[in-house]
Amino acid sequence: MLIRNAPDLKDCDVTDQGLYLARRQFIAGAAGLGLAACGGASPASAAPLKYSPNRMSIDENKTPLDDVTGYNNFYEFGTGKEDPAAYAKMMRSRPWTITVDGLCDRPGSVDIDELIRRFPLEERIYRMRCVEAWSMVIPWVGFPLASLIKSVGPKSSAKYVAFETLRDPRQMPGQRSAVIQWPYREGLRLDEAMNPLTLLAVGLYGQTLPNQNGAPIRLVVPWKYGFKGIKSIVRIRLTDRRPQTSWQMLAPGEYGFYGNVNPAVDHPRWSQAKERRIGEFFRRKTLPFNGYGEQVAHLYRGLDPRKLY
Ligand SMILES: Nc1nc2c(c(=O)[nH]1)N[C@H]1C(S)=C(S)[C@@H](COP(=O)(O)O)O[C@H]1N2
Numbered sequence: 001m002l003i004r005n006a007p008d009l010k011d012c013d014v015t016d017q018g019l020y021l022a023r024r025q026f027i028a029g030a031a032g033l034g035l036a037a038c039g040g041a042s043p044a045s046a047a048p049l050k051y052s053p054n055r056m057s058i059d060e061n062k063t064p065l066d067d068v069t070g071y072n073n074f075y076e077f078g079t080g081k082e083d084p085a086a087y088a089k090m091m092r093s094r095p096w097t098i099t100v101d102g103l104c105d106r107p108g109s110v111d112i113d114e115l116i117r118r119f120p121l122e123e124r125i126y127r128m129r130c131v132e133a134w135s136m137v138i139p140w141v142g143f144p145l146a147s148l149i150k151s152v153g154p155k156s157s158a159k160y161v162a163f164e165t166l167r168d169p170r171q172m173p174g175q176r177s178a179v180i181q182w183p184y185r186e187g188l189r190l191d192e193a194m195n196p197l198t199l200l201a202v203g204l205y206g207q208t209l210p211n212q213n214g215a216p217i218r219l220v221v222p223w224k225y226g227f228k229g230i231k232s233i234v235r236i237r238l239t240d241r242r243p244q245t246s247w248q249m250l251a252p253g254e255y256g257f258y259g260n261v262n263p264a265v266d267h268p269r270w271s272q273a274k275e276r277r278i279g280e281f282f283r284r285k286t287l288p289f290n291g292y293g294e295q296v297a298h299l300y301r302g303l304d305p306r307k308l309y
């Protein structure tokens with residue numbers, strides 16, 4: 001279903017229902033990432049995206065765009081909340097290549113715009129809960145990570161997915177100091193990665209992602225703390241071992257591999273029971289799994305809930 005169709009879109013960006021279905025079939029029969037669809041560079045600044053709404057969206061007030069793009073964590077550009085908005089322009093988010101490799105039948109590298117054309121985009125309005133106890137509601141545009149993983153044919157030995165952000169201190173001045181070990185790394189269990197809620201976002205508020213929010217492509221895992229949502233991804237690797245993650249490497253006593261939102265397990269230095277929704281005055285209660293328990297609690301059955309953070 002078409003929601004937006006701006007005049008500056010290229011022909012090959014325009015999808016109608018028929019084309020959409022044809023493309024779905026094409027993808028289903030296609031051989032991994034090696035295919036070229038329609039070439040050409042896209043604008044570096046915000047460009048409109050076409051997407052359909054999604055029933056997994058929540059019905060809560062969206063955080064204003066100025067807050068979503070002005071109050072960020074992106075340590076590659078500094079540790080202050082306003083540093084990413086000030087400095088992320090230094091990053092070139094087009095052209096951009098992503099490599100998908102490891103334990104799969106069709107590893108390869110693909111240009112971001114080709115990747116975006118390959119998967120139908122959806123809008124997903126999700127809560128985002130940072131481990132620092134603030135939260136937002138963000139209308140992402142993206143496609144399920146599961147679609148990408150299926151397209152490369154994961155081997156049965158693949159049990160985890162490892163992600164890496166770009167490492168380039170010339171474009172990312174924050175990488176000149178070793179706040180964390182660069183590149184930023186994250187990971188998911190394969191079943192978490194395949195859950196329908198898990199999104200690769202390429203836009204928000206209907207436009208391509210602003211650099212400070214992780215252009216051109218970032219992970220969104222709404223039942224986990226925000227740090228799991230790795231930005232500006234250059235590599236996605238299927239593996240049989242639990243990947244190292246940046247925050248765990250830095251402070252294993254404070255940040256776990258799972259990072260599931262859990263109001264019952266406090267951070268060693270502060271409570272996780274409540275959160276400050278940006279734009280609201282009173283703090284609100286934090287929900288287990290950030291309110292997505294119905295969709296994901298089954299992934300953790302039989303595991304000690306304290307280990308899941
Ligand atoms: N590469 C990278 N990804 C990152 C971070 C970062 O510093 N570097 N910060 C994380 C944290 S702690 C949060 S809360 C979210 C913030 O996303 P937002 O700025 O788009 O709201 O991004 C996550 N992804």
Ligand SMILES: [Mo]
Nearest residue numbers: 130131226227
């Ligand atoms: Mo965070």
